[in-house]
Amino acid sequence: xxxxxxxxxxxxxxxxxxxxxxxxxxxxxxxxxxxxxxxxxxxxxxxxxxxxxxxxxxxxxxxxxxxxxxxxxxxxxxxxxxxxxxxxxxxxxxxxxxxxxxxxxxxxxxxxxxxxxxxxxxxxxxxxxxxxxxxxxxxxxxxxxxxxxxxxxxxxxxxxxxxxxxxxxxxxxxxxxxxxxxxxxxxxxxxxxxxxxxxxxxxxxxxxxxxxxxxxxxxxxxxxxxxxxxxxxxxxxxxxxxxxxxxxxxxxxxxxxxxxxxxxxxxxxxxxxxxxxxxxxxxxxxxxxxxxxxxxxxxxxxxxxxxxxxxxxxxxxxxxxxxxxxxxxxxxxxxxxxxxxxxxxxxxxxxxxxxxxxxxxxxxxxxxxxxxxxxxxxxxxxxxxxxxxxxxxxxxxxxxxxxxxxxxxxxxxxxxxx
Numbered sequence: 001x002x003x004x005x006x007x008x009x010x011x012x013x014x015x016x017x018x019x020x021x022x023x024x025x026x027x028x029x030x031x032x033x034x035x036x037x038x039x040x041x042x043x044x045x046x047x048x049x050x051x052x053x054x055x056x057x058x059x060x061x062x063x064x065x066x067x068x069x070x071x072x073x074x075x076x077x078x079x080x081x082x083x084x085x086x087x088x089x090x091x092x093x094x095x096x097x098x099x100x101x102x103x104x105x106x107x108x109x110x111x112x113x114x115x116x117x118x119x120x121x122x123x124x125x126x127x128x129x130x131x132x133x134x135x136x137x138x139x140x141x142x143x144x145x146x147x148x149x150x151x152x153x154x155x156x157x158x159x160x161x162x163x164x165x166x167x168x169x170x171x172x173x174x175x176x177x178x179x180x181x182x183x184x185x186x187x188x189x190x191x192x193x194x195x196x197x198x199x200x201x202x203x204x205x206x207x208x209x210x211x212x213x214x215x216x217x218x219x220x221x222x223x224x225x226x227x228x229x230x231x232x233x234x235x236x237x238x239x240x241x242x243x244x245x246x247x248x249x250x251x252x253x254x255x256x257x258x259x260x261x262x263x264x265x266x267x268x269x270x271x272x273x274x275x276x277x278x279x280x281x282x283x284x285x286x287x288x289x290x291x292x293x294x295x296x297x298x299x300x301x302x303x304x305x306x307x308x309x310x311x312x313x314x315x316x317x318x319x320x321x322x323x324x325x326x327x328x329x330x331x332x333x334x335x336x337x338x339x340x341x342x343x344x345x346x347x348x349x350x351x352x353x354x355x356x357x358x359x360x361x362x363x364x365x366x367x368x369x370x371x372x373x374x375x376x377x378x379x380x381x382x383x384x385x386x387x388x389x390x391x392x393x394x395x396x397x398x399x400x401x402x403x404x405x406x407x408x409x410x411x412x413x414x415x416x417x418x
Contacts, residue, residue, distance in 0.1 A: 007184075007185075007186045007187050007188060007264055007265065008186025008187060008188040008189040008190075008222065008223060008264055008265060009186075009188055009189070009223070009265065009266070009267055009268075010188050010189070010191075010192040011189060011192060011223065011226065011267070011268040012192055012196070014267055014268075014269070016269050016330070016333050016334045017267050017268040017269050018363070019333065019343070019347060019359070019363075020226075020230060020268050020269060020272065021192075021193075021226065021268055022359035022360075022362065022363055023230065023233070023347065023351050023355055023356060023359050024220075024226045024229050024230055024268075025193065025196060025200075025220075025359070026355040026358050026359045026362075027073040027229060027233050027351075027355055028072075028073065028220070028229070029072040029073070029082055031197070031219075033082060033133065034072075034219075036133070037067065037072075037082070037084045037133065037135075040084075040127075040129070040133070040135055041061070041063065041084065041086050041135060044061075044086070044110075044113070044127065044135060044137065045058065045061040045088075047109075047110070047113055048061075048088070048106075048109055048110070051109040053105050053108065053109045054090070054105075054106075054109055056091075057090055057091045057093065057094065058088055058089070058090060058091070059089045059090065059091055059142065060087070060088075060089035060142075060149065061086065061087070061088055061089070062086070062087055062089075062149075062173060063084070063085065063086055063087075064085045064086065064087045064138070064172030064173070064176065065085040065172065065251060065252060065255075066083075066085070066232075066251055066255075067084050067085060067086075068085075068172065068173075068176035069176050069179045069180065069183075069225065069255060070219055070220075070221060070225060071225050071228050071229055071232070071251075071255065072084070073229045073232055073233055082132070082133050082134070083134045083136060084133065084134065084135050084136065085124075085136045085138070085172075086135060086136065086137045086138065087138055087140050087149075087151070087153070087170075087172055087173070088106070088137050088138065088139050088140065089140050089141070089142055089149070089151060090102070090139055090140065090141060092141060092142075094139075094141075095141060098156075098161060098165060099154035099155055099156040099165040099166060099167060100154075100156035100158055100160075100161050100162075100165050101161075102139050102154050103120055103121075103124075103125065103139065103154050103156055103158070104120065104158075106120075106125045106137065106139050107120040107125050110125060110127065110137075113127060115127045115128060115129050115130075116128045116129060116130050120158065121136070122155060122156065122157050123138055123153055123154060123155050123168070124136040124137055124138040124139075124153075125137050125139075138153045138154070139153065139154050140152060140153045140154075140170065141167065143169075146300075147174070147299075148171055148173055148174035148177070148299060148300075149171060149172070149173040149174065150169070150170075150171045150174065150300050150302075150303075151169075151170055151171065151172075152167035152168060152169055152170065153167065153168050153170050154167060154168075155167070155168045168307070169300060169302035169303045169304075170297075170300070170303045171297050171299050171300035171303050174297065174299030174300055175252065175255075175256075175297050175298070175299055175300075175303075177299070178259065178298055178299050179255060179256075179258075179259045182224075182259035182260070182262050183221070183222050183224040183225060183258070183259055183262045184221075184222065184264060185221045185222060186221065186222040186223060186264055186265075189220060189221070189222055189223055189226070190219075190220060190221055190222075193219075193220035194220075200362075222262070222264065223262075223264075223266050223267070223268050223271040224258045224259065224261070224262035224271055224275075225258065226268055226271065227258060227261075227268065227271035227272040227274075227275045228254055228255055228258035228275070230272055230351070231254055231258070231272065231275060231276070231326075232251055232254060233351050233352070233355070234322075234326055234350055234351060235248055235249060235254070235319075235322070236248070237350065237351060237352045238322050241349075244318075246311060246315065247308055247309045247311065248309065249309055249310075249319050250305060250306075250308070250309055252305050253295055253305045253306060253309070254275075254279075256295060256297075256298070256305060257275055257278050257279050257282075258275055260278060261274045261275045261277075261278045269330060269334060272326075272330060273327055273330060273331075276323045276324075276326055276327050277327070279319075279320070279323060280320050280323050280324065280327075282295075283316045283317065283319065283320040284320065286313075286316065287313050287316065287317055287320075290313065291313070292306065292310050292312065292313060292316060293306050293310055293316050294306055326350060329346055329349070329350055332346060333346060333347075344356060344357075344360055347359075347360075
């Protein structure tokens with residue numbers, strides 16, 4: 001019998017990939033919260049359909065953005081905030097209300113919803129939950145005679161109607177389907193993260209029997225999406241570090257480039273470097289011509305991903321500079337000349353203190369467990385990965401890193417972090 005060979009590369013085997021994969025694991029939307037997000041957006045639809053305003057008026061209610069392509073991450077340095085984006089496709093009978101009227105009607109229908117806060121934004125209404133999850137609901141009208149779900153979403157700042165109010169073209173559904181085709185499931189990646197989640201459950205169960213996470217499947221599909229999540233995390237942290245005002249490069253734009261740069265079989269490090277290189281190239285080309293970057297939805301040309309960012313050539317050049325910094329830092333991590341003591345500091349500058357500290361401590365704990373179970377983990381050169389206390393700076397004095405020491409060479413990597 002012939003079996004299909006798993007595609008892709010296990011990101012927990014290569015030392016640099018392993019650091020990045022652990023960070024990506026930490027910033028993922030946990031399965032329990034993924035299930036909670038699903039139930040919340042279903043409950044929100046039921047609430048709207050039961051309201052006087054939108055009874056029999058919602059045609060489709062579906063996730064868009066990161067939720068639709070399984071690329072949701074914690075939003076900022078707080079590491080416990082998650083944004084979930086939803087499209088509420090409305091019946092055409094609401095068109096006469098205009099963009100601001102539609103947004104106000106949605107806000108009114110949700111004003112008594114049992115959440116911490118209901119906020120009307122420029123293009124959506126946000127539900128803020130007590131556990132810091134945000135559900136952004138964008139009302140839209142379907143464009144008749146167009147493929148997929150080409151639509152227009154509302155844009156209105158308020159508080160009063162303005163000539164600047166408009167309906168903005170979008171095809172979130174079509175883009176998500178295009179992304180999935182360009183980034184197929186890599187079985188080795190999927191299996192590695194599945195084992196990683198099972199091991200995480202086991203360790204938590206051993207540590208605290210009363211607080212075991214739900215036995216919900218943990219879905220990570222490919223390197224392209226992992227690279228996208230890491231880049232989004234870097235973008236968020238960089239914005240906080242610099243205190244910049246204004247918009248960041250939108251996630252949908254980064255997802256577009258992740259899909260374009262996707263090549264099944266890449267290492268995670270190469271996937272991230274190639275993603276950055278592609279964005280840098282396009283920004284440099286646009287800047288050389290004195291133009292702002294222009295990218296549209298490959299499934300709907302009227303849906304422009306760069307309609308609100310970049311606001312200037314200088315702003316896109318600033319982001320390209322950030323990406324160059326990320327590329328150089330990743331190359332430094334890859335270098336065999338890099339002192340292991342320096343690694344936590346480099347990673348924290350890129351991805352934030354909390355997630356890096358958590359990732360490195362988990363690596364140290366897992367490696368300690370593998371040693372006790374006689375299933376050691378090895379570097380490519382045969383170095384045994386063991387915890388080593390870092391005392392280079394106060395910020396990392398209490399954390400642990402994985403440092404290679406001499407060990408007998410084996411023809412296999414041992415049992416890596418699962």
